[in-house]
Amino acid sequence: MRITQLVPDVREIEADDLVAAPARDVATPAPFDQALTHLVGRFSERLLAIPNVGRTPELVALGFWTRRAALERLRAEFARLADAESILVPRGLVLHFPPANVDTMFVYSAVLSLLTGNRNLVRLSQRVTPAVELLCDVWRAALAENAGLRNMLTFVTYPHDPETTRRLSSVADVRVIWGGDETIRAIRAIPAPPTAIELAFPDRFSLAAIHAEAWLAADEGAQRTIAERFFNDAYWFGQAGCSSPRLVVWCGAPETARRASDGFFTRVAAVLHGRGHRVSTGEALQKLTFTAEAAMDRPVERVRRPSNELSVLSLASLDRFGREHCGGGLFFEATLPDLAALRPFLARKDQTLAHFGFDAGVLRRFVEAVNGRGLQRVVPLGEALAFHRYWDGFDLLAALTQRVHVRAVDEGTR
Amino acid sequence: MTPPLDALLALSAFGYDPAQREPLLLGALNALTGFHRAACPPYGRALDLLFPAVSTARTLVDVPYLPIGIFKSHALRSVEEQAIWKTLTSSGTTSSRVSRIVIDRETAKRQTRTLALIMAAVLGPRRLPMIIVDTSSLIGDRRQFSARGAGVLGMMNFGRDHFYALDADMRLDRDGLRRFLEQHAGEPVFLFGFTFMVWRYFLEALAPGDVDLSNGILIHGGGWKKLADAAVDRQAFRQAFAERLRLTRIHDYYGMVEQVGSIYLECDQGVFHTPAFSDVVVRDPVTWAAASGRQGVLQVLSALPTSYPGHSLLTEDLGTIVADDGCACGWRGRHFVVHGRVPAAEPRGCSDTFVPPAPDVA
Numbered sequence: 001m002r003i004t005q006l007v008p009d010v011r012e013i014e015a016d017d018l019v020a021a022p023a024r025d026v027a028t029p030a031p032f033d034q035a036l037t038h039l040v041g042r043f044s045e046r047l048l049a050i051p052n053v054g055r056t057p058e059l060v061a062l063g064f065w066t067r068r069a070a071l072e073r074l075r076a077e078f079a080r081l082a083d084a085e086s087i088l089v090p091r092g093l094v095l096h097f098p099p100a101n102v103d104t105m106f107v108y109s110a111v112l113s114l115l116t117g118n119r120n121l122v123r124l125s126q127r128v129t130p131a132v133e134l135l136c137d138v139w140r141a142a143l144a145e146n147a148g149l150r151n152m153l154t155f156v157t158y159p160h161d162p163e164t165t166r167r168l169s170s171v172a173d174v175r176v177i178w179g180g181d182e183t184i185r186a187i188r189a190i191p192a193p194p195t196a197i198e199l200a201f202p203d204r205f206s207l208a209a210i211h212a213e214a215w216l217a218a219d220e221g222a223q224r225t226i227a228e229r230f231f232n233d234a235y236w237f238g239q240a241g242c243s244s245p246r247l248v249v250w251c252g253a254p255e256t257a258r259r260a261s262d263g264f265f266t267r268v269a270a271v272l273h274g275r276g277h278r279v280s281t282g283e284a285l286q287k288l289t290f291t292a293e294a295a296m297d298r299p300v301e302r303v304r305r306p307s308n309e310l311s312v313l314s315l316a317s318l319d320r321f322g323r324e325h326c327g328g329g330l331f332f333e334a335t336l337p338d339l340a341a342l343r344p345f346l347a348r349k350d351q352t353l354a355h356f357g358f359d360a361g362v363l364r365r366f367v368e369a370v371n372g373r374g375l376q377r378v379v380p381l382g383e384a385l386a387f388h389r390y391w392d393g394f395d396l397l398a399a400l401t402q403r404v405h406v407r408a409v410d411e412g413t414r
Numbered sequence: 415m416t417p418p419l420d421a422l423l424a425l426s427a428f429g430y431d432p433a434q435r436e437p438l439l440l441g442a443l444n445a446l447t448g449f450h451r452a453a454c455p456p457y458g459r460a461l462d463l464l465f466p467a468v469s470t471a472r473t474l475v476d477v478p479y480l481p482i483g484i485f486k487s488h489a490l491r492s493v494e495e496q497a498i499w500k501t502l503t504s505s506g507t508t509s510s511r512v513s514r515i516v517i518d519r520e521t522a523k524r525q526t527r528t529l530a531l532i533m534a535a536v537l538g539p540r541r542l543p544m545i546i547v548d549t550s551s552l553i554g555d556r557r558q559f560s561a562r563g564a565g566v567l568g569m570m571n572f573g574r575d576h577f578y579a580l581d582a583d584m585r586l587d588r589d590g591l592r593r594f595l596e597q598h599a600g601e602p603v604f605l606f607g608f609t610f611m612v613w614r615y616f617l618e619a620l621a622p623g624d625v626d627l628s629n630g631i632l633i634h635g636g637g638w639k640k641l642a643d644a645a646v647d648r649q650a651f652r653q654a655f656a657e658r659l660r661l662t663r664i665h666d667y668y669g670m671v672e673q674v675g676s677i678y679l680e681c682d683q684g685v686f687h688t689p690a691f692s693d694v695v696v697r698d699p700v701t702w703a704a705a706s707g708r709q710g711v712l713q714v715l716s717a718l719p720t721s722y723p724g725h726s727l728l729t730e731d732l733g734t735i736v737a738d739d740g741c742a743c744g745w746r747g748r749h750f751v752v753h754g755r756v757p758a759a760e761p762r763g764c765s766d767t768f769v770p771p772a773p774d775v776a
Contacts, residue, residue, distance in 0.1 A: 178745035281699040282759035296456035
């Protein structure tokens with residue numbers, strides 16, 4: 001099997017070379033070792049220094065997330081995880097299977113794994129996008145000036161081949177598998193060592209909830225800002241990220257909600273227009289087909305299609321709401337009297353609720369009422385795609401380390 | 415339901431007066447919209463939501479449409495289940511999902527009749543000896559036709575003494591071909607096949623002078639994508655057939671399984687003509703308003719289908735209308751060129767595949 005290594009350098013490589021254990025005397029860094037934060041900080045600096053990187057906001061977001069100041073905050077948070085009776089240490093070798101089509105998301109989990117002192121082997125899709133190409137370039141450069149950490153981060157690509165995946169899995173201490181669901185099933189069918197653990201990020205559905213009165217009460221400037229934030233949440237990654245909102249729930253009386261929705265989507269249309277955001281004709285046709293399907297199969301009451309970039313399908317009810325979706329700027333919407341009324345419609349698959357107009361108490365009570373039957377993230381509108389150590393129900397800083405219980409001899413038995 | 419087709423059927427397929435034809439076609443299409451709206455509730459729901467302002471179209475451009483891809487998820491029908499005579503499916507080579515088009519006897523009869531009128535425009539009134547540039551093993555299960563099989567079967571009606579020129583491995587039966595041509599020496603001969611196959615397995619398998627097809631009339635269709643990949647365009651295609659086989663009467667057709675029967679035939683000027691029973695609108699891909707004279711997405715209109723709501727469909731093909739009448743070939747009516755498929759949307763997202771449900775419409 002031809003395996004192409006992309007990071008730390010580009011070459012053909014054998015599976016045997018990849019799975020060879022590092023020599024026993026090679027010391028690996030402790031979690032948040034200065035050398036590790038330095039490496040990631042250099043990655044950030046190099047990424048943000050690329051000319052025109054601003055045209056790809058996903059890359060800018062990644063660059064900011066890995067800035068030195070952000071890493072110092074993460075270090076402090078990690079330090080708070082420790083206690084007098086335990087020490088957090090790396091898990092070892094982490095094997096990552098990122099998603100094929102969301103260019104930057106996988107870097108976040110790989111970075112957290114690196115910062116917590118793990119060695120990382122990342123299997124990239126065969127379809128290397130320009131953004132992934134660029135990320136590989138930046139990592140190669142950052143690793144070249146930190147030669148001591150070269151064996152900590154390896155990117156490879158190879159065709160779908162269960163045998164190679166089996167070889168790599170045989171030495172993994174953690175497998176991080178990003179969906180789709182089919183990928184997760186296929187990789188789970190391949191055994192990992194009994195001591196290994198698995199973090200799987202399956203297909204998800206995400207939504208937004210907006211307090212209709214609060215939206216109507218917001219002044220023009222605030223409404224513009226909210227529409228901008230919603231644009232960022234929904235339109236990066238072509239609305240195809242697991243966290244991209246695809247359903248907007250209006251909380252309030254029907255007439256109020258209708259007014260709020262009309263105003264809100266008018267603002268969103270203005271943002272789309274202002275930014276010159278365009279979908280391809282192929283995407284536009286795909287959205288039209290999906291809209292026609294939805295009109296036939298779902299309780300759609302109204303369809304608004306102000307442009308190719310925005311379609312809003314109003315639902316009479318969320319009963320048996322199907323989570324299939326075409327992406328590209330299509331929103332279902334529904335009206336409920338309040339946030340609590342959303343609870344029965346949530347499903348395990350639902351990941352992120354991006355909200356506007358609710359206070360912390362309402363949100364916390366809502367999450368407690370849902371009690372785990374859906375939703376791992378409840379974040380303000382505009383932060384739907386903002387990666388965090390808390391993701392998909394995991395605390396990644398904890399999940400990527402092992403907690404060693406350390407007790408000295410009791411005073412009494414001395 | 416019978417659309418008011420008689421007046422349309424009385425017109426010459428490519429010799430009609432467009433000014434006289436347009437109100438007849440519009441009337442038929444409006445009648446079909448009303449009929450399907452009542453007979454196929456999912457269609458009615460989609461129309462009410464997608465075109466809330468349109469009740470009766472006042473011009474062809476106003477006729478509401480469905481995206482053609484809807485037949486991949488919904489086998490829409492406007493007849494009782496028992497009335498279904500056959501289900502056509504698209505070949506599905508590029509997409510994992512196929513279109514399913516349900517046909518009753520009335521629609522099938524209408525399709526056969528209009529296709530005959532269209533074909534007569536180039537083949538004449540009599541059945542000609544026919545060479546099918548395909549394999550006989552194509553025609554298997556007669557209740558479920560592939561697009562290719564349905565295309566061949568539909569065309570067989572217009573020929574006699576059918577000769578399949580290819581074996582199951584797509585090899586040309588050279589001796590059989592020579593015998594067939596000797597048998598029918600001096601007669602006009604009808605050749606039919608799919609564009610790519612006609613080129614790759616027929617023309618390329620023959621040397622200059624191998625056979626003389628100066629009596630031949632070739633009708634082919636199915637698209638140019640594979641030939642475009644091989645850098646063969648319409649002109650090179652015509653030229654090669656003329657030089658190698660002396661075959662000069664060549665007609666491409668543009669048609670689809672979603673609108674069998676009302677196909678668009680290429681004239682000797684190399685453009686497609688709309689026959690009396692069907693028409694096209696080209697839409698701007700941003701505003702979706704009619705974009706006559708500019709490239710846009712093709713919408714196809716056909717007065718034929720009553721068993722399924724497919725009389726007005728937005729295709730995934732790009733085209734340009736050349737003119738509404740006055741082609742140098744002598745045929746009347748709107749004529750246009752097809753540029754090929756709209757590039758498919760890139761798959762994106764965390765998921766590796768996206769497969770929406772495909773419910774049957776009860």
